[in-house]
Amino acid sequence: MMKQLFSSTLLGMIFLLCSSSISGQSLTPAQAPSGSTTTSGQSSPPTQAPSGSSSPSGPADIIAVLTKAGKFTTFIGLLxxxxxxxxxxxxxxxPGNGFTVFAPTDSAFSNLKTGTLNSFTDEQKAALTKFHIIPSFLTIAQFQTVSNPVHTSASGDSEEFPLNVIGNGTQVNMTTGLVNTTxxxxxxxxxxxxxxxxxQVLLSQGILNPQAPAPAPLPPKPKKAAPLNALSPSRSTTVSVDSSGATGLLHYAPTVASIGVAVLAAMSLSLWTEWQIDGW
Known part of the structure; x- marks a missing residue:
């Protein structure tokens, strides 16, 4: 009987210990993993950590870029x-297109001779603007291997729009034959x-002294009408004698006249002789 009582007591103590350990645990629910179903029944997307860079908003706007810099007002007006x-x-x-722009500052335009820009025609201003633009993207390092003269948007003729760019490490030198700058x-x-x-503003001979447009070709000359005697062969042609021929005829006129008189005299004598003989 003592064994049964001891066993009952031992079982009761084990039961009490287990009950107290269970009641001491936290009854808060476990957190749902990312993407689990909410109380509304909808699946919530996982939260992405910020990458630290904003997504591209599209290609750059040249006017916006220059305006933000705050010192290219004159060049913006030309563009x-x-x-x-x-x-x-x-x-x-x-896609695949790029541009390199050499932007003169407002101070660069102020250093031009007074009235230079105002004296330019619209064509000259357009040529000036295009001369500062290369139709390809070039980094500072690429100027060390670029082929000279560089082809600009105004390079219709390399002799009129020469631009030589030489890179040396982080320094870039440029010359147009009229302007040297960096x-x-x-x-x-x-x-x-x-x-x-x-x-400095890049100037060239093609901007300051633009070639005049080639003159339009002259219309073909009308063909001369053929002379009347050539169109009408039945008509007699008039032979013209120059002054030297007329002078020659006048020089021999006395001789010709003398021969003619002698011939007439001989004929008259012959006729008279025949008449005498017949009269006999």
Whole structure:
């Protein structure tokens, strides 16, 4: 009986210990894993950690880039008046296209001779603007291997629009034959559009002295009408005698006259002789 009582007591103590350990545990529900179903029945997407970089908003706008820099007002006006800005922005929207722009500062335009820019025609201003643009993307390092003269958007003739660019490490020197300058800094670069600040305006002979357009060809001369005697062979032609021929005839006129008189005299004598004989 003592064994049964001891066994009952031992079982009761084990039961009490197990009950107290269960009641001491936290009854809060486990957190649902990411993407689990909420109380509304909808699946919530997993939260993504920020990458630290914003998504690209599209190709750059050349006017916006220069405006943000705050010192290219005159060059912006040239881009707009010549509509070169629209050309650049349109091409940048197409994959594979790129541009390199040498942007003169407002101080660079102020250093020009007074009235230079105002004296330019619209064609000269357009040529000036295009002369500062290379239709391909070039980094500072690529100027060390670029082929000279560099082809610009105004390079219809390399003799009129020569631009030689020489890179040496981080320094870039440029010359047009009239202007020698350097790249001061990189104003913008995104792999498709590069804008480099320059302290002088690039001028060339093709801008200052544009060639006049070639004159239009003259109309063909009308064919002369054929003379009447050539069209009418039945008509007699008049033979003209120059003055030397007339002088020669006058020189021999006395001799010819003397011969004629002698012939007439001989004929008269012959006729008279025959008449005498017949009269006998």
């Amino acid at each position: 707009k008046s010549s509509q070169v800005d629209s050309l650049i922005n349109t091409q940048l929207k197409k 790249v001061d800094s990189t104003a913008y670069s995104d792999g498709q559009l590069a804008v480099y600040e320059i302290p």
